[in-house]
Amino acid sequence: MNLTIPAFFGRIAFSALAALIGAVFALPLLWFLFAPFNAQAQMGLAVPDPWTLSNFVTVFGNSYAVQALWNSFIQATGGVILVGAAATLAAYALSRSSVPGKGAVTYVLLLFSSVVSGSAAMVPIFLIISAAGIMDTHVAVILTFAGGLLPTAMFILRDFIDSIPKSYEESAMVAGASPVQAFFDVALPVIRPGIVVVVVWSFVNIWGSFLIPFVLLRSSDNMPASVAIYSFYSEAGTPIVTLLAAYSLIYSLPVVALYLFVSWKFGFRFFGGIKA
Amino acid sequence: MASVEFKSVTKSFGDFKAVSEVNFNIGDGEFVCLLGPSGCGKTTSLRMMAGLETPTSGQILIGGDEVTHLHPKDRNIAMVFQDYALYPHMNLADNIAYPLKVRGEAVANRHGRAREVADVLKIGHLMDRLPSQISGGQQQRTSLARALVYPAKVYLFDEPLSNLDAKLRLEARGFLNHLQRDMGMTAVYVTHDQAEAMALATRIAVMDQGKIVQYASPIEIYRRPATTFVANFVGNPPMNLVEVDGTQAGGQLVLKGEGLAMAGLPMTDAIGNALASSSKLTLGVRPEHLSLTAAGATNSISAPLFANENMGPESLVTIDRGEGARVTARIFTDDHLHVSDQVSLSFSAEHVHLFDAMGKRIPAVGE
Numbered sequence: 001m002n003l004t005i006p007a008f009f010g011r012i013a014f015s016a017l018a019a020l021i022g023a024v025f026a027l028p029l030l031w032f033l034f035a036p037f038n039a040q041a042q043m044g045l046a047v048p049d050p051w052t053l054s055n056f057v058t059v060f061g062n063s064y065a066v067q068a069l070w071n072s073f074i075q076a077t078g079g080v081i082l083v084g085a086a087a088t089l090a091a092y093a094l095s096r097s098s099v100p101g102k103g104a105v106t107y108v109l110l111l112f113s114s115v116v117s118g119s120a121a122m123v124p125i126f127l128i129i130s131a132a133g134i135m136d137t138h139v140a141v142i143l144t145f146a147g148g149l150l151p152t153a154m155f156i157l158r159d160f161i162d163s164i165p166k167s168y169e170e171s172a173m174v175a176g177a178s179p180v181q182a183f184f185d186v187a188l189p190v191i192r193p194g195i196v197v198v199v200v201w202s203f204v205n206i207w208g209s210f211l212i213p214f215v216l217l218r219s220s221d222n223m224p225a226s227v228a229i230y231s232f233y234s235e236a237g238t239p240i241v242t243l244l245a246a247y248s249l250i251y252s253l254p255v256v257a258l259y260l261f262v263s264w265k266f267g268f269r270f271f272g273g274i275k276a
Numbered sequence: 277m278a279s280v281e282f283k284s285v286t287k288s289f290g291d292f293k294a295v296s297e298v299n300f301n302i303g304d305g306e307f308v309c310l311l312g313p314s315g316c317g318k319t320t321s322l323r324m325m326a327g328l329e330t331p332t333s334g335q336i337l338i339g340g341d342e343v344t345h346l347h348p349k350d351r352n353i354a355m356v357f358q359d360y361a362l363y364p365h366m367n368l369a370d371n372i373a374y375p376l377k378v379r380g381e382a383v384a385n386r387h388g389r390a391r392e393v394a395d396v397l398k399i400g401h402l403m404d405r406l407p408s409q410i411s412g413g414q415q416q417r418t419s420l421a422r423a424l425v426y427p428a429k430v431y432l433f434d435e436p437l438s439n440l441d442a443k444l445r446l447e448a449r450g451f452l453n454h455l456q457r458d459m460g461m462t463a464v465y466v467t468h469d470q471a472e473a474m475a476l477a478t479r480i481a482v483m484d485q486g487k488i489v490q491y492a493s494p495i496e497i498y499r500r501p502a503t504t505f506v507a508n509f510v511g512n513p514p515m516n517l518v519e520v521d522g523t524q525a526g527g528q529l530v531l532k533g534e535g536l537a538m539a540g541l542p543m544t545d546a547i548g549n550a551l552a553s554s555s556k557l558t559l560g561v562r563p564e565h566l567s568l569t570a571a572g573a574t575n576s577i578s579a580p581l582f583a584n585e586n587m588g589p590e591s592l593v594t595i596d597r598g599e600g601a602r603v604t605a606r607i608f609t610d611d612h613l614h615v616s617d618q619v620s621l622s623f624s625a626e627h628v629h630l631f632d633a634m635g636k637r638i639p640a641v642g643e
């Protein structure tokens with residue numbers, strides 16, 4: 001490489017700037033990795049001395065915090081199962097059958113979906129849930145999330161299924177399979193990478209969401225971890241940094257684990273592709 | 277094995293008639309090719325036999341039983357798709373054995389049977405591979421194996437060879453021909469390649485714009501094309517069609533056209549009827565029935581040379597009669613012909629085909 005002197009310094013300046021920007025983003029992450037293992041963690045970044053698990057011991061000693069993780073798991077898993085199953089079946093029907101105006105249906109649903117799980121619809125959702133008599137239950141949270149995530153999930157999956165040749169199921173049916181058999185034997189395995197994308201996406205969405213459980217749940221027994229993080233504040237409203245840091249790390253692990261598992265098992269192949 | 281019958285079958289998509297009022301009958305053990313240009317309704321017809329498309333009106337019978345509204349799974353047919361439709365998540369063994377699986381065969385049985393068929397098709401050593409891990413030719417044979425693994429009443433093929441290269445296509449065509457003679461299967465084979473249809477079919481149904489124009493044996497279609505459309509579709513290269521003016525003189529038919537020198541042809545009633553409505557006729561001569569001759573010979577057609585293509589043992593000599601009206605001859609020649617040389621091509625009267633102003637064949641003497 002032959003660089004002129006100005007170009008050379010230009011490169012150095014650019015790299016330095018890039019490194020600086022990178023550092024700005026890396027610092028909170030470093031804090032996030034260091035603080036949980038530091039018994040004297042402050043808001044400032046510091047290397048733990050000594051490294052300790054005492055923060056985690058305290059967190060796991062807090063039954064409310066542990067229960068909240070379990071609640072998060074129930075709500076996220078319930079929501080994912082509902083969204084995954086319903087979106088797959090609905091998207092398959094929308095893609096394969098000749099329902100008139102099916103394109104319009106999907107787009108209208110998609111339009112409304114951003115409203116349902118957004119804060120604008122909080123009051124009506126609150127009223128509906130309360131009228132249905134399921135206030136302060138996991139079901140309320142699961143149903144609300146399903147309503148909000150389903151349209152987008154259907155949209156992603158329909159696009160995915162549209163790109164899969166119909167001849168797969170047709171050849172199965174000509175060979176003697178019923179439509180249900182053709183769906184489970186042939187279509188479902190081919191659609192699976194798309195379903196995985198939807199599952200991961202909705203899990204992350206539900207797991208990280210604060211507002212909906214905060215509004216729809218009352219008792220601390222039902223609160224998910226995203227809300228429980230609030231309990232690591234003192235009476236005066238200042239955060240208890242040590243516990244907060246440890247709990248945040250635990251809270252983020254399932255999502256990281258899910259990504260790792262999925263990319264190991266399925267490799268996030270988009271062989272259908274998401275065009276939208 | 278069973279027969280197939282179409283009774284005035286129509287299939288419309290909206291206002292558009294993809295297949296219109298089609299009647300035909302495929303005998304038990306026949307190998308019928310549906311031949312025609314793109315969009316003429318071949319695939320639609322085939323899919324209606326399979327039950328993947330429901331006719332707008334009309335009836336379809338398989339083995340004498342009406343199946344018009346029967347689900348594909350209940351028709352006991354086999355089909356090879358143009359894109360092969362191999363299940364990407366199953367290895368070849370499971371792909372080929374799938375029809376047996378849905379028929380409730382035990383794993384050992386169905387894999388054994390799949391292996392037998394695969395061995396015949398020379399893919400037996402690939403049974404553990406996924407479809408993405410084998411070549412196009414092997415995929416084609418896998419889809420064939422999946423269709424042959426169970427006894428079906430009718431075998432349907434939708435351009436199964438069109439994704440293969442020329443050499444593999446010839447090989448697969450030979451294999452299908454052998455198979456048909458061996459099994460005596462009833463088969464319907466869609467193609468737009470007339471050579472494929474000629475080589476495989478016991479009868480060819482030539483389709484155009486949703487209708488069957490001619491349904492006859494390959495040799496009949498070659499010798500006596502029913503319309504100018506069929507004449508122009510079949511043959512390699514297809515029949516030359518020359519627009520001529522016909523008049524009756526002294527009990528003979530005299531044909532006049534640019535560069536054409538012809539002796540009178542014997543009059544028949546059919547010719548008389550055609551002339552009664554219009555003097556515009558079409559003269560057809562196949563390229564293989566033309567040969568080089570001296571200028572001015574009787575039964576010849578002359579024009580400047582347009583192209584001389586060497587095809588190996590033979591040459592395609594094309595002359596241009598102006599306004600894109602070209603005539604091609606397939607001849608064995610070492611002659612050096614140059615562009616714009618005046619070339620005369622002669623033919624004998626027995627090889628002349630005549631079509632009326634509507635493009636319908638005028639039967640020759642004795643037809």
Ligand SMILES: Nc1ncnc2c1ncn2[C@@H]1O[C@H](COP(=O)(O)OP(=O)(O)OP(=O)(O)O)[C@@H](O)[C@H]1O
Binds near residue numbers: 314317321
């Ligand atoms: N599902 C459909 N909706 C609307 N029109 C259709 C549909 N399927 C086929 N057609 C139309 O019907 C006509 C016949 O189609 P078909 O697929 O049978 O043609 P083909 O003879 O098989 O042609 P090719 O050789 O190109 O495969 C075409 O003009 C096509 O556009």
Ligand SMILES: [Mg+2]
Binds near residue numbers: 318319
């Ligand atoms: Mg077709």
